[in-house]
Amino acid sequence: MATRPSTPHVSKKVYEARLPRLREELVQLQVQLKECGFTVLLVLAGVEGAGRGDVINTLSGWLDPRGVETIAFNKPTDEERERPWMWRFWRTLPSAGRIGIYAESWYTEALRSEAHGERAQEHFESELANIRHFEKLLSADGTLIVKVWLHLSKSNQQERLRELEDDEDTAWRVTADHWKQHRHYDRLNRFAEELRTRTNQPDARWTEIDAAQERSRDLAVAELLVERFRAHLAKLKATRRRKRATAKVRPLRASGLRRLRKLPLDQSLSEGEYDVRREKWLGKLHRLTQEAFQTRRSIIFVFEGWDAAGKGGAIRRLTSAIDARDFRVIPVGKPTDEEKAHHYLWRFWRQIPRDGIAAIFDRSWYGRILVERVENFARPDEWQRAYSEINDFEEQLTKHGTIVVKLWLQITKEEQLKRFRAREKTPYKRHKINDEDWRNRAKWDAYEVAVGDMLALTERGCPWHLIPANDKRFARLEVLKVACGQIEQALNDRI
């Protein structure tokens, strides 16, 4: 772990001599940051009395406040508790070009529960995994993460707390809890060290800074920020210089493609048969979703499939079984500029439904490894990383209790052509077909490979259901059946 050489005492004169240059560097940093379009996260943690709040105030004075956000966390709200744990952190992430100073962070809960003797080892392990994954994913995406641990020796802590207490105007800053933490200094210190060691990753290292003297402490934090920023910038420029590959799309693992091609697409259903069976399955789906919602489970449906495979129609049949207040359909199109200024998963995290609600994604995060892969919108390292990012994302959902139903609607290339032509002939369907659809169609084989890899590599959190969709009625019924099956199983598994 990088420990900052502690400069035990910086005189006022030295401080004031260093300040102008440092402040200019910080301002320069913000100007460059805006141009480079990544996010800086400055995580501040440390022992009580080390002056986290003061550091933030000082830094806020040195930086241009329009580009900075200070983030802290209260007790989780019910909207937070009713979603996977990391949701509350995702929702606070600043946009590219901005600095987020975390007065509290994804480390606070572990530190707090240790201080109160409430920490459970098993929970701690999964918390650590979540944290590591979160930071890795962000830094891989270009985010600079600077983690600072403000250190005070036990005697320094005592001194600081006494100083504050002795002055009647600052006495309010010291609470009984501070003294309690002081008494448990050694245990907390050991735990904090373990926490730091186990979350020390190449791109999210901890730096210990001695907080015994304010001037030295504040300079050290600011200088660290400048130094890390410069290193990050240099590294990023090197990465961006790498050529984008435009190689042919080849399968990463052939089993997915085989599975896709093996799917029989010749089933069909008469209108009469469909009408009768649909009502039965809609009734069943209604009962199952009600049961899920009543037990505070949420359901996420992911609809993916070829252009014109019938996603929209299948979604409408599905939703007719669910009360309008219990679901939202989320059509996924071009991201907004706020969305573009974040990690690609951010826009999906922000749409994660609360417990007891369903969300239906008409296209989804799988765009990253389908269209973004095939069209070279994402660099190879980006889309290759996405398989595991998506698996982790879905695992977080399912561990939270969310039922994730993923459906791929499969049609033949001939069937697609027929539907494209039909759309072009029908005035009110013409908007559904454009040049892009034809361009995508021309890349059918490349897309097929990407779909195959998706099937083979993204089932860690939850399975894919392949829906034969050459016959619309058959497909719609199949969607209902598959959805019922998975929900029923998920409800039974919990009991």
Add this chain to the structure above:
Amino acid sequence: MATRPSTPHVSKKVYEARLPRLREELVQLQVQLKECGFTVLLVLAGVEGAGRGDVINTLSGWLDPRGVETIAFNKPTDEERERPWMWRFWRTLPSAGRIGIYAESWYTEALRSEAHGERAQEHFESELANIRHFEKLLSADGTLIVKVWLHLSKSNQQERLRELEDDEDTAWRVTADHWKQHRHYDRLNRFAEELRTRTNQPDARWTEIDAAQERSRDLAVAELLVERFRAHLAKLKATRRRKRATAKVRPLRASGLRRLRKLPLDQSLSEGEYDVRREKWLGKLHRLTQEAFQTRRSIIFVFEGWDAAGKGGAIRRLTSAIDARDFRVIPVGKPTDEEKAHHYLWRFWRQIPRDGIAAIFDRSWYGRILVERVENFARPDEWQRAYSEINDFEEQLTKHGTIVVKLWLQITKEEQLKRFRAREKTPYKRHKINDEDWRNRAKWDAYEVAVGDMLALTERGCPWHLIPANDKRFARLEVLKVACGQIEQALNDRI
């Protein structure tokens, strides 16, 4: 109230003949909507059994789902309960270019409480006022609001519920609550009529649609949407043709300007005096904010003032008294594109703090009547409307219990010049000054008039505090004193 001539029965043949053209019109509507950049809200309400869900499903099939959101409301979450009532509706508003179909809306609560015999007249009146204000504000901003009441006669309702019940596959759609509402048909009908009459505004009219037959009902809703959209578009084009005035900025009410000019700016404070008194006031502010937060009050600080008046410095001194997890500083700069695609107040609504938290706005919604007025970014009708919109907004906050502290930091034109020059000389302060600041300064007189009108016209919800800020120390202390004073008073008023 506009009642739709009910076409009691549309044959399948007629329906299918009319459909292609209607669907084409709907699609055209969406294409035009995207170009014109306003929002469409389709509010669906009506008697139980009238088929709100079915209408939504049908419409979703006819429209391009990528431009449509269906919105419904569950029981308010704690994040919603801890903010003014209308927050939950503001947060659902779709962006410009999109259609929001409200399966439930700001009318649902009133209807629900009437159905359950829980309605309180006094609460109802303030609810109505909020609703009228909300719709007026949105429609003035260009939003098209189409409100549909799906009507069924008592006997038709009975018939519909029986039909659904008799089929084992649809029986689940009917609950005991539906029958209860059927028994109270007449009372609920009278109430719904009152509700519609009292919320029937020129730009947010109700239309009753007979829902006895599905085909006729669905056609009527879709045709209404097309018709209203066309009328709205025509009206909007006429408005936009109006010339933007570039007249001189003249006071709307002279009293504000007098008040501003009367403010003595010659007070100052020595460093020693400041240091002593600051600690006292910080201590007091800390105690008062703690008390406010413990009683679940939220506090909003609004900092406005001339460029270089010292807002940032005053904010940092203020926040040094508050725990980092209890406040957020919100610097208000250029809106993002999501923000630009909404009413100008939307970006501030989305930042409204929960109960027990403070938000500090470094510039605010007052930009609408300051910079947007002076620079002609807003049309005269827009900024003139803003005074009452802002008053209503702040009234909603204070009625909810939020303490709103508004501060104008006043300096002389000479002092500003001195500070601009000092900023230009200090490398790390140079980023704080740019051409725009100099341009704004050249319009000092016009801004002064705008500030005067702000003072005179926006105190309905809460008062303005003028802070003499030629002396930074004096100003910073004054901010603390004024904040303490208003918070203390607000806490006492509640007891």
